[in-house]
Amino acid sequence: MNNSLLDSRRPSSEPESRVSAPQRHAKPFNLTRWVGATLVIFWLLVAIFGPMLAPHPVGALVADKIYSGASAAFPLGTDYLGRDMLSRILTGARYTVGLALIAALLSSLIGASLGMLAALAPRWLDESVSRLNDALISIPSKMLALVMVSAFGASIPLLILTAVISYAPGAFRISRSLAANIATLEYVQVARTRGEGKLYIAAVEVLPNMFHPVLTDMGMRFVFIVLLLSGMSFLGLGVQPPMADLGSLVRENIGGLSQGALAVIGPALAIGTLTIGANLLIDSLSANRGQQGE
Amino acid sequence: MLGESLEVRDLCVTAITPDGDEIEIVKQVGFSIAQGEVLALIGESGSGKTTIALSLLGYARRGCRIAGGSIRLGDSSILDLPPAALRNLRGHRVAYIAQSAAASFNPSKRLMDQVIEGALRHGVMSRREAEAKAVELFRELALPDPEGIGSRYPHQVSGGQLQRLMAAMALITDPALVILDEPTTALDVTTQIEVLRAFKRVVRERGTTAIYVSHDLAVVAQMADRVLVLNGGETQEQGEIEQILDRPNHPYTKSLLEAARPEQQLSPPPLERGDELLRIDDLQVGYGTRDAQGIPAKVVLDDIMLRLESGQALGVIGESGSGKSTLAMAVAGLAAHSRGEVVFNGQALSATLRGRTPDQFRRIQMVFQSADNALNPAHSIERILTRPLRTYFKLDAEERRRRVRELMDLVKLPHSLLSRRPGELSGGQKQRVNLARALAAKPDLLLCDEVTSALDTVVGAAILELLVELRSKLGVSLLFISHDISTVRALCDDVMVLYKGDCVESGSCASVISSPQHPYTQRLIGSVPELRRGWLESQPSFASLEQDCVA
Numbered sequence: 001m002n003n004s005l006l007d008s009r010r011p012s013s014e015p016e017s018r019v020s021a022p023q024r025h026a027k028p029f030n031l032t033r034w035v036g037a038t039l040v041i042f043w044l045l046v047a048i049f050g051p052m053l054a055p056h057p058v059g060a061l062v063a064d065k066i067y068s069g070a071s072a073a074f075p076l077g078t079d080y081l082g083r084d085m086l087s088r089i090l091t092g093a094r095y096t097v098g099l100a101l102i103a104a105l106l107s108s109l110i111g112a113s114l115g116m117l118a119a120l121a122p123r124w125l126d127e128s129v130s131r132l133n134d135a136l137i138s139i140p141s142k143m144l145a146l147v148m149v150s151a152f153g154a155s156i157p158l159l160i161l162t163a164v165i166s167y168a169p170g171a172f173r174i175s176r177s178l179a180a181n182i183a184t185l186e187y188v189q190v191a192r193t194r195g196e197g198k199l200y201i202a203a204v205e206v207l208p209n210m211f212h213p214v215l216t217d218m219g220m221r222f223v224f225i226v227l228l229l230s231g232m233s234f235l236g237l238g239v240q241p242p243m244a245d246l247g248s249l250v251r252e253n254i255g256g257l258s259q260g261a262l263a264v265i266g267p268a269l270a271i272g273t274l275t276i277g278a279n280l281l282i283d284s285l286s287a288n289r290g291q292q293g294e
Numbered sequence: 295m296l297g298e299s300l301e302v303r304d305l306c307v308t309a310i311t312p313d314g315d316e317i318e319i320v321k322q323v324g325f326s327i328a329q330g331e332v333l334a335l336i337g338e339s340g341s342g343k344t345t346i347a348l349s350l351l352g353y354a355r356r357g358c359r360i361a362g363g364s365i366r367l368g369d370s371s372i373l374d375l376p377p378a379a380l381r382n383l384r385g386h387r388v389a390y391i392a393q394s395a396a397a398s399f400n401p402s403k404r405l406m407d408q409v410i411e412g413a414l415r416h417g418v419m420s421r422r423e424a425e426a427k428a429v430e431l432f433r434e435l436a437l438p439d440p441e442g443i444g445s446r447y448p449h450q451v452s453g454g455q456l457q458r459l460m461a462a463m464a465l466i467t468d469p470a471l472v473i474l475d476e477p478t479t480a481l482d483v484t485t486q487i488e489v490l491r492a493f494k495r496v497v498r499e500r501g502t503t504a505i506y507v508s509h510d511l512a513v514v515a516q517m518a519d520r521v522l523v524l525n526g527g528e529t530q531e532q533g534e535i536e537q538i539l540d541r542p543n544h545p546y547t548k549s550l551l552e553a554a555r556p557e558q559q560l561s562p563p564p565l566e567r568g569d570e571l572l573r574i575d576d577l578q579v580g581y582g583t584r585d586a587q588g589i590p591a592k593v594v595l596d597d598i599m600l601r602l603e604s605g606q607a608l609g610v611i612g613e614s615g616s617g618k619s620t621l622a623m624a625v626a627g628l629a630a631h632s633r634g635e636v637v638f639n640g641q642a643l644s645a646t647l648r649g650r651t652p653d654q655f656r657r658i659q660m661v662f663q664s665a666d667n668a669l670n671p672a673h674s675i676e677r678i679l680t681r682p683l684r685t686y687f688k689l690d691a692e693e694r695r696r697r698v699r700e701l702m703d704l705v706k707l708p709h710s711l712l713s714r715r716p717g718e719l720s721g722g723q724k725q726r727v728n729l730a731r732a733l734a735a736k737p738d739l740l741l742c743d744e745v746t747s748a749l750d751t752v753v754g755a756a757i758l759e760l761l762v763e764l765r766s767k768l769g770v771s772l773l774f775i776s777h778d779i780s781t782v783r784a785l786c787d788d789v790m791v792l793y794k795g796d797c798v799e800s801g802s803c804a805s806v807i808s809s810p811q812h813p814y815t816q817r818l819i820g821s822v823p824e825l826r827r828g829w830l831e832s833q834p835s836f837a838s839l840e841q842d843c844v845a
Contacts, residue, residue, distance in 0.1 A: 186668040190731070192647055193626045194685055195655035208672035 033284035039277025043270075047097035050090035058091045059083065059242055067253070067261040077262035079253050085263050088249055089270055095245035097274070099156065099229055103163035104222035110164065111171025112214050116202045118172070119179035130176070133169045141166035141228055149237045159238060163225045174217050178210040219282040223275045230271050246271050297503035298368035298387075298470035300350070301326040305363035307345050307354060307527075319358065320345050320527045327520070330501040334518035334535075336508055336550070338750040339721075342527035343507045347473045350505065351388050352380045367471055385412040389464035393476040395456040399448040406444030409463045418467050431462040434499070435492045454485035458492050465496060472497065475507045482613035482777065483821040490516055490823075490830060509751060511554045512823035515539060516830040523547045535827060553755040554825055568604030570640075571771050572625070572739060575599060577634035579617070579624045590632050594620045595795045598634070604738060607765060607772040609782030609803065611818070612792035618775045621792070622741040625773065626660045639738070656686045659732035663744035665724035669716035675727055676712040682734040701730040704767075705760060722753035726760070733764065742774045746781055758784055779822055783807055791815045 063082040076085035118126040148162045232238035233247030249267035307320035320342040327333045335343040352372045365372040410424035432440035435458040478486040521538045523530040531544040577598040582591030595617040612618045623629035630645040662668040679698045705726040746754035790800040798812040810816045
């Protein structure tokens with residue numbers, strides 16, 4: 001809304017007047033965004049390079065003492081079998097981050113494509129896709145995951161599939177309503193009266209203008225999927241040994257909880273910092289866009 | 295309580311830019327108003343007039359700050375008041391009437407509760423007294439059913455009534471100062487005249503000091519005693535209304551006055567008329583499900599007949615809800631007609647987009663009202679202008695580049711804008727791009743839907759001039775849709791008046807405007823404020839005409 005105020009300081013006849021992007025207040029340094037971005041980037045790097053940096057092989061029984069505290073040899077202590085926790089977290093992060101990222105990407109891709117299709121397609125197609133979607137969205141995600149795993153066994157592709165079935169419908173809803181709003185705008189009407197096809201309208205006129213909110217939504221879905229997968233692993237139904245993700249690390253070492261073992265606190269903190277970091281980053285990005293909105 | 299005098303000295307308001315710089319948006323503005331006087335703040339959008347009005351409440355919008363100066367109302371200095379005293383001042387001694395009443399009322403509360411809320415909040419009177427006072431104000435403001443209207447909800451009354459209800463809300467505490475911020479801008483002219491009349495009466499009778507913020511000099515001429523002309527946050531000129539209207543000193547004031555008095559006919563005398571380009575026969579358009587006879591649930595346009603020859607400009611005029619935009623949509627193929635026929639260049643057009651040929655798409659181009667929404671914010675100007683060239687013509691890249699630059703010259707925009715996005719352009723520039731895109735198709739018929747109404751007077755006048763020039767240069771036909779009779783008069787040869795979906799009058803512009811036959815047309819033309827004092831008083835009330843029009 002300050003836009004008009006700032007803009008008008010120049011006469012409107014002046015051809016060079018460049019309207020600066022409006023913002024409500026100056027932000028030379030945005031703490032939330034930096035904290036969020038640092039945490040997210042840290043965990044992405046761990047997921048990529050972690051296994052290479054691990055000081056010990058992931059399954060090796062290297063210590064005499066179980067549930068030991070931090071020491072020079074084992075900075076994050078040891079687990080219930082005397083394995084090095086640092087190595088296990090460095091290796092396990094890849095499964096948590098990688099699976100969740102793939103599942104979130106797929107959910108948003110499928111959700112956004114179907115959402116645009118539904119918004120621009122004839123009514124009957126919109127109705128049938130939307131009702132099917134409503135049916136899917138009404139199934140609780142944990143229940144669906146439990147049923148899927150008990151029916152087909154826990155494997156990595158199945159976990160991804162389960163996460164996508166659980167979270168694509170939400171992405172569809174958001175994309176559909178975004179696309180439906182954009183489709184009524186005048187530049188889309190102009191494209192229609194120009195005789196443009198549906199595909200052009202979807203890809204060129206609509207998609208670029210819903211890209212940012214869809215991206216934000218994908219970030220949120222990533223967080224949900226991390227929590228879903230960690231929860232599944234905690235129940236012993238997620239990633240199976242000898243592989244271990246952060247959730248299964250918490251479960252394995254749950255016996256050490258009464259002793260306050262680092263082995264259970266470490267992976268729990270890892271899940272916490274990853275999800276909180278992603279949340280902070282998304283919040284700061286979407287708040288910033290909100291300011292540029294008007 | 296009677297009005298109190300107001301004195302503003304060296305008022306400065308600053309805003310913070312995205313880069314963190316602080317810039318002045320109101321610079322050293324000073325004025326004083328005697329008790330019971332009405333001062334108008336006039337300027338284009340962004341001239342700082344609303345910012346000044348809000349600072350009189352001791353308020354600055356987010357990101358803005360009142361950086362200096364003093365505001366004295368009666369014997370209190372507003373800018374030095376502590377927050378608690380400011381809260382006590384707002385809505386009690388100083389009241390604010392905003393532009394959009396529809397956005398200012400809570401849709402889920404009854405009108406009466408909202409009108410008296412301020413009085414109860416400040417503990418000025420009991421609920422019973424406040425309600426009695428409100429009913430009295432409703433009567434003074436000429437609202438229908440003063441006793442009963444308070445029990446309705448905002449959506450149950452019309453826009454003009456809601457605006458008057460907001461005035462009642464502001465006046466309930468007998469404020470010393472009333473700020474009216476563009477209170478009639480969102481209204482139709484026929485509604486505006488009644489609202490202005492009501493405002494003027496209550497302000498005069500109560501002796502309230504008032505600030506009237508507007509961009510419309512003709513409205514200000516009816517309401518104000520004195521005028522302060524603003525541009526870019528600076529005072530350009532200040533004086534009595536008569537002096538500003540008759541003997542403006544500052545060049546900016548002169549340019550405002552010029553834009554407010556469009557020449558009678560900008561357009562050259564009708565060109566040699568060509569063949570019939572567009573014919574509409576017995577058209578009916580509506581929304582909703584169709585019944586057994588094929589008549590839609592809500593008929594928006596009915597029995598429309600129209601003939602447009604190539605090179606001709608036809609103005610379609612009417613107030614909001616008259617179906618004028620629907621007419622353009624029907625020709626463009628965005629709204630399907632349920633009866634009748636649209637014949638373009640000798641061929642009947644399909645009712646929907648589906649049955650139209652690429653050539654028909656090319657030859658009919660629509661220019662929408664709001665350039666903000668009509669240009670895709672994600673695309674550069676070059677891309678926006680290139681697309682129709684790609685769609686309609688087989689050109690190589692070099693020819694397209696050249697043609698895009700020709701188009702920019704045609705609408706008088708510098709080529710340097712081509713790499714920009716719409717968000718980086720001013721309103722007038724966006725509207726020019728919007729026109730250029732339509733012209734890229736080399737259309738025979740241009741459907742212009744309220745193309746100047748979202749723009750400031752001066753910018754709108756320039757767009758109008760451009761349209762006149764394009765018309766004579768390119769020989770394109772225009773279907774020009776507007777609510778503003780003066781723009782239609784300036785541009786069009788013929789005019790058609792729509793009222794509630796029916797065509798009530800049509801004919802050549804000169805004859806319809808000089809001697810309107812239908813009572814609605816008379817009312818429409820008679821409601822356009824004239825740039826002279828005393829016009830409002832000289833106009834008869836049209837309340838009785840309402841019945842004639844309906845009948």
